[in-house]
Amino acid sequence: MAGQLCVHGHFYQPPREDPWLGCILPEGTAAPAMDWNSRILRESYAPLAFARRLDAQGRITDIVNCYEWISFNFGPTLLSWLERGAPRVYARLLEADRRSQERWGHGNAMAQVYHHAILPLASARDRMLEIAWALDDFESRFGRRAEGMWLSEAAVDTPTLESMSAQGVRFTILSPHQVQAIAGEDGTWQPVSGDEVDLSRPYSVDLPSERPMAVFFYNGPLSQAVAFEGLLKDGERFWNRLTGVGSEGLLSIGTDGETYGHHFPFGEMALAYVLEQARAGRQGWSLTNYAAYLADNPPKQRVRLKEPSSWSCSHGVERWRADCGCRDGGHPQWNQKWRAPLRQGLEAVKQKVDEHFDALGKELFLVPEEALRAYGTFLSGKSDSKVFQNSYMKSGLSRENIQKSWKLLEMQRFGLAMFASCAWFFDDVSRVEPRNALTYCMRAMECCRASGGPDLESVLCDELKKIYPNEPRYPDGMALYEEEVVARRQTTARLTCLALVRLRSNAEMPPPGGEAEVRWPGVHITVARSLAGTLESGTVEGTALLRMCHGGLVAGGAVRCGWRWEQGRKDDGLCGQMYFQLDNGTEETIRPESLHWKMRQSALQEAVELAASEDWEALWRHAEQAKFFLEYRPHQSVPQHQAFWAAQWPALALAVIRQPCFEDRKDLWNFIRSIGEGHPAKPWLEQRLGRSLRDMLCEGTVQSAELAEIIRRSRAAGLEVDLWGLQNRFWHDAELWSDAALGKALGIAPGARG
């Protein structure tokens, strides 16, 4: 019997939500995408959910949900973002787990440590919470308890495995280099190196509690080859390399999800090819997932692990606390001495935060530890705020104390988020990951103060002073903190300022005496305008009511402030100054231009999207102008008003694509094709038109026969319309299958559907 193949994909994005707004702020380095989650979604997550199989003519023969055939883990933070930002891809993940369960009796999805912390470095309680919250989140999404858990960076030790097994996790996946010894049949321990481990079977780890825990090891050399040897360029080569090992039992491949698509364009197609071969039973191979394999093949041998150890640091877990020499390799002359004080600073704050939680928690919660453990159930949406409050808070608490209780829990949530492993992984502390960790720390410290705890900033700063970033623009860690972290701190005034800029740029400013609400997942702001002032005079004023949301779910106590906006030039939404009168009697002045770039960009984001969609509508209308494009006279080779018509290129192109009446206008078509070549708006038009056509198809505002014609004319006009969404829609809408013309226009192979 030949082997069973299991490809595991580890899909992860660090938590990067702004800890006040609860949403991801724009990241300039991800351009043209707004942020890295969106960028990797487009390059990897979505292509894997809808991977194309093509025939020799490049026509689609199948659209494969790869997640249905591989083992995978997405973290809670990434899943919650996908649920909101990419519901179609999110639905494919849930469907993949459900179908694999039906097929193999066990689902493909594995849980992942909640904030991707390095668990051997966490305190016992934090370790338990990171696992417990992750399992709750998993259950609420996939509708079942997780059987396996992916450890951040495969960082492992006995306390970590104990905590996992105590919470019902049955297995994990590690690198073969984490093996220290294997027990022989007579029970004696044989030291083995990673290369000597038989990777085709699971092993059991002896835990002091004697609870069961199985470990799979992925095939190191093959997994490396996928990542670094370009196997994904050619599906057949990928298949031959995988199956060339000729193993019996399990062939386990551990890969980073971003390898497919982001690192190797079209890597998902090579994976889909390999999955298809195994599905067809080529050379006797078949597919499985870890839980299914474990059920049929319980461990027969015991393994002893190197402790602590991980898959990306040969020194154990030093990479996340010391200058051990492991790094991304981009800057050989840089050092990572900053890692130790960064960890010490955050740990010192966490210790104080924990002390505050335990001291105050005794007064507010029935059992503080249980409340904290159950906060994960609340965050996962499994229990609502009233139920949570009744179950875990003492009865008869004052309103203020109820608010304090929620703040304590939020303090812990941000205190855990700051330990996401990526803060230490790369070459310098000036990168965005450590800055995010410090921003979460700042938010945890704020919740600590707001619930009557001590001011912990000096505790953090004592360690930051010992940091010397490699990036020369920051003389020390304090400069970095002030410039990149404190600048992101939100206050009542700043949040209100942001809300006002957003209302103004979206043209949603309420009329005098009116109200408008601005909502982010983390905060809701009601802006009220007084009767005084007018937009025309450049001065408007009113009041604002802010409510922070616990865990992005329940609005907490309200904070009120008064505001007056004196706009420098009335036609410029960002100009001028804002004056705030705060609840505590103080006043604050803010120039909108002085807000952090990310915040200004986020406030304008909707306005830009709105304008873009208005422009698109206008473009359809401008398409009418094409009828004024007169036919050429003899000896005429360019149109009169050539510059004007060149500037109208997108509208002209849309006109001929949409309207059959221009079919015979050769001069117009030639002009469009020649101007379109290399036109800077061409990629945008191709992408936007594809999206628009998909929407029209979904809404039923275009008939399939007409759509096929539009696509044909687009090609004739020299446009490569982005057909991705249309193809997906066609593939999954049985009513469309009978339309051979549309299938052909979309590049679907005859007979592939219907």
Ligand SMILES: [Zn+2]
């Ligand atoms: Zn190392």
